Amino acid sequence: xxxxxxxxLHKYYPSPVERLHVLKGVDLTINEGDVWTIVGPSGAGKxxxxxxxGALDAPSEGNVIFDDQDIYRLKEQERARIRNTKFxxxxxxxxxxxxxxxxxxxxxxxxxxxSRESGEKNRAMDLLERVGLKARAAHRPSELSGGEQQRVxxxxxxxxxxxxxxxxxxxxxxxxxxxxxxxGLLMELNAKNNQTLVIVTHDESLxxxxxxxxxxxDGQLDGAGV
Numbered sequence: 001x002x003x004x005x006x007x008x009l010h011k012y013y014p015s016p017v018e019r020l021h022v023l024k025g026v027d028l029t030i031n032e033g034d035v036w037t038i039v040g041p042s043g044a045g046k047x048x049x050x051x052x053x054g055a056l057d058a059p060s061e062g063n064v065i066f067d068d069q070d071i072y073r074l075k076e077q078e079r080a081r082i083r084n085t086k087f088x089x090x091x092x093x094x095x096x097x098x099x100x101x102x103x104x105x106x107x108x109x110x111x112x113x114x115s116r117e118s119g120e121k122n123r124a125m126d127l128l129e130r131v132g133l134k135a136r137a138a139h140r141p142s143e144l145s146g147g148e149q150q151r152v153x154x155x156x157x158x159x160x161x162x163x164x165x166x167x168x169x170x171x172x173x174x175x176x177x178x179x180x181x182x183x184g185l186l187m188e189l190n191a192k193n194n195q196t197l198v199i200v201t202h203d204e205s206l207x208x209x210x211x212x213x214x215x216x217x218d219g220q221l222d223g224a225g226v
Contacts, residue, residue: 002065003196004030004053004164009062011048011219022048023059024219032163033194035187037201037210044216046200047168053198054166055083066164084112088157092169094149096141096156102128102148103137106155120159127155131185147178154185165189167199171206183209 011023022045030036038046051057053064055071063070066086071079096105106124128134131151141149150170157165167186171179183206189195199206207213215222 002029003032003067004198005063005065006049006053007063007065009049009052009059009064011045011052011057012060022219023052026062026219026221028053028214028221030164030196030198033190033196035190035197035199035209035211037199037207037213038216038221039201039207039213040216040222045219046216049216050166050168050198050200054087054089054164055079056089084109085160086163088160088162088165090150090153090157090165090167090170092172094141094146094153094173096149096152098141101138101140102133102144102152102155105141105152106159109156110159124155124159127158128152131155145178146174147181150174150178150182151185154182158189162195164196164198167197167201169201169203170199171201171203179203180205 006026006028009023009026010021013020013022026049038049040046048057052059055064058072064072066082071082097108100108103121103124106127107120110120110123125134125137128137131154133148133151133155136144136148141152144152170186171182174182186197186199187209190197199210201207
């Protein structure tokens with residue numbers, strides 16, 4: 001069953017010389033529980049597509065349908081609610097707040113509009129235990145390795161039990177062993193929770209673990225398979 005669809009997506013960015021046409025009529029259908037990996041050269045539009053699918057950046061043309069709603073026809077407040085409660089995000093550079101502990105970083109998305117700090121704290125601690133970092137809950141990002149920071153970012157992405165997890169180069173800053181650990185954890189989330197994964201990556205070992213692989217070239221989806 002189609003859960004997330006891109007229909008005729010175009011994205012333009014202004015430039016001093018000429019308008020940059022980054023996405024050129026992208027169509028994509030993602031079903032519940034799918035794992036999609038988008039590969040391709042740098043500058044092909046992969047991250048732009050991911051951000052538009054995740055309601056982080058509006059398309060210049062086209063539609064994104066999630067749960068039968070065109071998310072860019074919704075008011076920003078409703079779109080923000082979908083981002084916070086239905087989508088989770090894992091980025092290459094972690095985006096952890098340096099002044100907060102691992103536990104506090106995980107709790108942040110759950111605290112938006114909530115006053116139930118004790119319940120959120122317990123859930124965040126459970127997630128840190130799940131990613132093997134319960135003993136590091138009181139540590140700040142500067143006291144954690146790259147692999148540990150990425151695990152904190154994954155726990156943060158899971159705090160609101162999202163339907164879709166968007167990953168932008170989730171192993172890009174990790175050594176090979178940490179990268180393999182993160183890949184295993186992502187695939188476990190999909191297998192155990194049926195959470196949909198949409199992943200942009202240059203990591204061939206991550207791409208090979210995906211159920212659906214598609215190549216992006218010059219702003220267009222080029223077909224499945226690597």
